[in-house]
Amino acid sequence: MRGxxxxxxxxxxxxxxxxxxxxxxxxxxxxxxxxxxxKFRDFEPAHMAEVAPGVPLSFHVSPNADPFTITAxxxxxxxxxxxxxxxxxxxxxTTLPALSGGFARIHVTAKAAExxxxxxxxxxxxxxxxxxxxxxxPAKTAVAPAAQ
Numbered sequence: 001m002r003g004x005x006x007x008x009x010x011x012x013x014x015x016x017x018x019x020x021x022x023x024x025x026x027x028x029x030x031x032x033x034x035x036x037x038x039k040f041r042d043f044e045p046a047h048m049a050e051v052a053p054g055v056p057l058s059f060h061v062s063p064n065a066d067p068f069t070i071t072a073x074x075x076x077x078x079x080x081x082x083x084x085x086x087x088x089x090x091x092x093x094t095t096l097p098a099l100s101g102g103f104a105r106i107h108v109t110a111k112a113a114e115x116x117x118x119x120x121x122x123x124x125x126x127x128x129x130x131x132x133x134x135x136x137x138p139a140k141t142a143v144a145p146a147a148q
Contacts, residue, residue: 038065038110038124047128053098061090061110065124069111074104074130101134 039062045051057079061070067083067090077097084091092108105127112122 035122036064036112036114037122038062038112040108040110040124040126043106043128045130048131050131050133051096052133053096053100055096056093057096057106058091058093059108061092061108062124063087063089064112064114065090065110066113070108071110072106072108074106075099096130096132099132099134101132103129103131105129 040059042058042060044058045055057072059072061067061083067085070081070083070090070092072079072081072092072094074097077099079094079097082093084093096104096106106129107125107127109123109125112124114122
């Protein structure tokens with residue numbers, strides 16, 4: 001009987017030793033656990049819609065975002081955003097700049113509210129594509145051979 005209690009003690013000692021190693025969290029893992037990136041949804045006008053320059057745009061941002069860090073831009077032009085707190089999400093309104101015809105990606109970003117405690121920040125990014133009406137290159141037409 002005496003030998004089996006020694007094994008029990010050794011097993012208990014191993015369990016205590018290895019449980020501490022399993023419970024340890026590295027700083028990188030801790031940062032990933034704290035970082036909950038803001039989410040974006042309900043883009044208006046919808047993805048791939050054809051719109052005129054200067055049209056109003058809107059989208060929703062999850063409530064874990066810092067409203068002062070929400071940005072929007074199209075073709076590198078920053079747009080002024082109006083953020084309204086709806087308690088369960090942020091409603092963001094803006095206006096498309098006067099861009100020439102073609103396609104433009106609306107790129108939106110926001111930092112998480114808890115990212116102030118994380119050194120690298122916690123940035124959420126998203127966007128959608130719009131077709132902007134405007135002067136487009138005329139389509140090439142086939143030239144009929146000259147009649148003789």
